[in-house]
Structure formats: structure tokens, C-alpha cells
Amino acid sequence: MLIGVPKETKNHEYRVGLTPAGAEELTAAGHQVWVQKGAGLGSGIPDAEYVQAGAQMVGTPAEVYRRAELVVKVKEPLEAEYPLIRRGQTLFCYFHFAPAKELTRAMMKTGATCAAFETLRLPNGEHPLLTPMSEVAGKMAIQEGAKYLERSMGGKGILLGGVPGVRPARVAILGGGVVGTNAAKAAAGLGARVTVLDKNAARLRYLDDILPENVDTVSANRRSVREACQEADLLVGAVYSEGAKASRLVTEETVKSMRPGSVIVDVSIDQGGCVATSRPTSHSDPVFTKHGVVHYCVTNIPGAVGMTSTFALANATLPYVLAIAEAGIHAAAKKDPAVRHALNIVQGRIVHPAVAAAFKGKDVPALKHRG
Numbered sequence: 001m002l003i004g005v006p007k008e009t010k011n012h013e014y015r016v017g018l019t020p021a022g023a024e025e026l027t028a029a030g031h032q033v034w035v036q037k038g039a040g041l042g043s044g045i046p047d048a049e050y051v052q053a054g055a056q057m058v059g060t061p062a063e064v065y066r067r068a069e070l071v072v073k074v075k076e077p078l079e080a081e082y083p084l085i086r087r088g089q090t091l092f093c094y095f096h097f098a099p100a101k102e103l104t105r106a107m108m109k110t111g112a113t114c115a116a117f118e119t120l121r122l123p124n125g126e127h128p129l130l131t132p133m134s135e136v137a138g139k140m141a142i143q144e145g146a147k148y149l150e151r152s153m154g155g156k157g158i159l160l161g162g163v164p165g166v167r168p169a170r171v172a173i174l175g176g177g178v179v180g181t182n183a184a185k186a187a188a189g190l191g192a193r194v195t196v197l198d199k200n201a202a203r204l205r206y207l208d209d210i211l212p213e214n215v216d217t218v219s220a221n222r223r224s225v226r227e228a229c230q231e232a233d234l235l236v237g238a239v240y241s242e243g244a245k246a247s248r249l250v251t252e253e254t255v256k257s258m259r260p261g262s263v264i265v266d267v268s269i270d271q272g273g274c275v276a277t278s279r280p281t282s283h284s285d286p287v288f289t290k291h292g293v294v295h296y297c298v299t300n301i302p303g304a305v306g307m308t309s310t311f312a313l314a315n316a317t318l319p320y321v322l323a324i325a326e327a328g329i330h331a332a333a334k335k336d337p338a339v340r341h342a343l344n345i346v347q348g349r350i351v352h353p354a355v356a357a358a359f360k361g362k363d364v365p366a367l368k369h370r371g
Contacts, residue, residue: 001031001325004068006061007039010075010299012283014042014306017072017093019314020053022321027054031325034058034067043310065089070329072321074313075300076103087111087347090329092321094118094133097344098245098358099272108348113329117313118270119243119352120320120342127242128338129320131178132312136302138182138238141265142171144296145234146190148263148287154294156261158233161191168192172228174220174249174274175238176203179267181211183236188212195228220249229254237266237274243344243354246271252291260292269297 003026005018016039018026023033033055037047047057058064065071065084073093077085079102085091087110095116097104107114117129142160149169151157162168171187173180176198187194188211196211197220198204204217211217218224229235229250235258239246246268255264255277268274269281277290281297283304288295302309320339324332333340344352350359 001328002067002069003031003033003321003325004064004071005033005035005039005055006064006071006073006081007036008042008074008303009061009078009080010303013075013300013303015074015303015310015313016040016043016045016306017074017314017317018321019043019311020045020049020055022314022318023050023055024053025318025322026325029322029326032056034064036061036064040310043306045310070321070324072317074310075303076100077107079106082106082110085110085112089113090115090324092117092317092324092342094270095344096270097350097352097355098243099270101359104345104350104355104359107345108350111348112345113343113347114345115324115329115339115342116243116344116352117317117342119344119354120338121242122338129313129316130240132316133302133309134178134240135182136305136309136312137267138179138236139186140301140305141179141183141236141238141267142186142190142234144286144298144301145171145236145263145265148294148296149234149261151261154261154287154289155263156233156259160187160234169233170231171195171234171236172197172232173236173238174225174228175240175268176200176207176217177238177240179240180236180238181207183238183267184211184215187234188215192234195232197224197228225249226251226254226257230257230259232258233262235262235264235275237264237268237278239268239274240271241354243352243358244271245358246274248274248276250275252276255293256291258291258293261294262292263294263296265296267301269299273297
């Protein structure tokens with residue numbers, strides 16, 4: 001199979017879809033790999049390493065898309081890439097279609113097959129291609145939140161871990177999944193007082209066992225979420241629903257009730273955000289203030305640490321890239337239920353139930369869904 005790896009074009013996105021190690025495995029299996037020049041530089045990977053691994057370098061994204069049967073990216077294609085995508089081609093990357101009507105329309109129009117990292121799911125419910133980036137995002141949520149709590153950054157001027165005689169910051173985390181767990185570990189390690197809220201009692205028991213003593217677990221409901229937000233210096237939104245929009249757990253009234261200079265890091269923004277006042281931001285312009293509360297809603301948080309993120313992600317994706325390259329996307333999906341769950345759009349049709357549900361009955365005339 002012909003595999004193409006374009007350079008990412010999203011704002012300050014330094015990751016790349018394939019490492020030289022992956023290129024070497026694919027070429028050893030008899031496949032051809034085409035990589036856009038400079039695609040790996042943001043992750044510290046020079047073009048020469050791809051060449052040594054057996055890949056061929058091309059100068060433009062158009063050349064990558066023209067040659068490739070399988071395009072391996074990190075983030076969703078941007079508008080400039082839409083005309084380059086063709087019917088019968090397979091794209092394998094993060095898409096997050098549910099809150100992205102125009103992207104969904106565009107991908108359906110191409111007739112390509114879109115397999116999404118975020119919905120690839122194992123029989124035990126694990127999302128192996130979401131997990132490594134969720135780990136990064138959870139830790140970075142605390143790193144960024146701590147920075148924006150500084151007075152010079154618009155925050156209330158509080159040190160996350162405090163000092164002797166002065167209380168530490170209060171951190172509330174909505175969601176006890178991979179993002180939430182890593183955020184809790186990072187915040188607790190810095191000495192903050194942390195509260196993790198989740199609806200799953202079994203998950204809360206597990207977190208209560210593994211997390212430090214300065215982490216409290218609380219059952220999530222309207223009242224507990226509202227009270228946790230009002231008490232928090234830093235609020236982390238870590239809600240995930242496979243293929244669907246994130247649940248809006250925090251109302252605008254609740255944001256208004258938070259203390260001025262508090263910080264919200266909405267990691268769920270890829271799925272539309274779990275805070276009513278959230279809107280997507282970028283690494284170039286990462287924050288805005290509404291009702292006196294600083295909002296950090298960057299849609300590709302792990303992209304800022306490309307060297308770490310690329311290798312963590314590529315380690316997870318490579319087995320599936322190899323399987324798709326060997327059999328083709330449809331045969332691979334028939335053989336492996338995990339790959340089947342990754343299918344979101346096939347030949348102009350939405351095939352993932354949660355994505356279909358997100359658009360059902362909405363003003364999206366180009367959409368045809370089944371589910």
C-alpha cells in the first residue's frame with residue numbers, strides 16, 4: 001500500500017503521524033511511505049531519518065495526497081486540504097466530528113473513508129489511541145492552569161501548591177478518566193488540594209485507592225459540580241463521550257459564580273467543551289476571560305510538546321497502521337472490531353452511531369446517516 005504522511009497545518013501543531021521507526025516497519029513489510037519534507041521537524045525528527053528508514057520525501061501536501069492510498073495524520077484536515085482528498089482514499093487521524101459540522105460535510109463530500117483515532121475501541125472499552133494523548137493533555141492541563149493562575153497572566157495570583165502558612169490552590173477536575181486521573185496526579189504532586197468528580201462509583205473507588213491523600217473523590221451531580229466550581233481556583237474539564245459532543249456540565253451561571261481570576265482548562269473542547277462559556281482557542285491565542293474567569297480552551301493541547309506526544313502516539317497507532325496497510329481499511333475493520341469502531345465516515349455516509357446522533361435532525365442537509 002502507498003502510505004502518505006503530510007505535515008500538520010493546525011496552529012502550533014508539532015506532532016507528526018508517523019516516526020522513522022514506523023516508516024521502517026512499513027517499508028520492511030513491502031509498503032511505500034511518502035513523507036512531506038519537514039513533517040517531523042517539530043518533533044525533533046529530521047528528514048534524513050525518514051530517508052534512512054526507507055521513506056521517500058516529497059515537497060508539498062498535494063504530492064502526499066496524490067500518491068497516498070492511506071493518509072496518516074494527527075489532527076483533522078483543515079480547509080486547504082479538503083480539495084486534496086479523493087474518493088477511495090483512507091484517512092487515519094483524530095477527527096472529533098460531532099461538534100464540527102463543516103469538517104463533517106467536507107469529508108462526506110470527498111467520498112473518502114475516515115477512521116478516527118478517538119473512537120477506536122478495544123473490547124474492554126479502552127481507547128488505546130486516545131489514551132497516550134489524554135495522559136499528556138491531563139498533565140499539561142495542570143501545567144497551563146498553574147501558569148494562568150499567575151497574576152501577570154490574568155489569574156488570581158495563587159501558587160498551585162501554596163507554601164507553609166498559606167493554603168494551596170483548590171483544583172476541581174470534572175471526569176475521572178485518563179485525562180482526569182493524570183491531571184489529578186499532576187496537581188496533587190504539586191501540592192494542590194484536588195477534587196475529582198465522576199458519576200461512576202466504581203471509578204471513584206479506584207481513584208480513591210490510587211491517588212494521594214490530598215485528592216478527594218466526589219460523586220458528580222448538578223449540585224456537587226456547581227459547588228466544586230465555586231470553590232475551585234482551577235477547574236479542569238475532562239469529560240469524554242465516544243464520538244459524541246461533550247456534556248455541558250458547567251452552566252454559564254456557574255461560571256459567573258466563580259471567583260474572579262479563577263482558571264478553566266477545558267480539555268473537552270475537541271468535543272465542543274463541557275463548560276457553557278468555552279470556545280475553541282489556539283496555542284497562538286490560548287486564553288480569553290469571560291465573567292472574570294480565565295478560559296484556556298486549546299483544541300490540540302498535546303501538540304505543544306511534539307517530541308513527547310509524537311512518540312507516545314506513534315507507538316500506539318503503528319500496529320493499526322500496519323494492519324490497515326496490509327489488508328485495506330474494510331478488511332481490517334471486518335477482522336478487528338477495534339478498527340471497525342474507528343470508522344466514522346465511509347464513502348459519504350456516517351457509520352458511527354454517536355456521530356450520526358450528533359447530526360440527526362440538525363440543519364446539515366448534506367449528511368446521510370445510518371444508525
